[in-house]
Amino acid sequence: MKRTTILYLFAFFFVFSCSTDKGDDLLNEDSIVGTWKFTQLNIDNASSPNEIRLANDVIEVLTASGCEILVFEFKSDNTVTAVAKDFTETGRDVNPEGNGLLIECPTNVETSSSTWELDGDQLTFIDENAMEETITIKLDGDTLTIPAEVVNEDNLEGAEAIFTRK
Secondary structure (H helix, E strand, O other): OHHHHHHHHHHHHHHHHOOOOHHHHOOOHHHHOEEEEEEEEEOOOOOOOHHHHHHHHHHHHHHHOOOOOEEEEEOOOOEEEEEEEOOOOOOOOEOOOOOOEOOOOOOOEEEEEEEEEEEOOEEEEEOOOOOEEEEEOEEEOOEEEEEHHHOOOOOOOOOEEEEEEO
């Protein structure tokens, strides 16, 4: 009887002490460290407004030509640098064929720095004025998905921005 009780106790502790490894899927700060390049916009073509579909077309043309529209560099010291192209002049001229806008990779860039914190899937940016912005992210290996409003809050609401680790 004593032996059976010990076996039951052992089995009980074994079953309830085993992990399901769900913690392995959680994001940690090391998983986001690196350089992330904006590579595409994830939209629903059927229901997205025309502005978002047009933005998606422009992004596809520019990324296919090697243009780095926006790059985040997350460092292990919890600082992040964002290098973004300035699009104020893009799309103002007609292409040489005269049948559409001339979309070229802008040469002017804007650089900003802040700090970051990652808690699960919640990524918080803290700027130099201690203003915080928290977004929900998805991280799958070398693919980072964030709300596209972070890229352009006026024109990309409802879309997702896809970044690829460089």
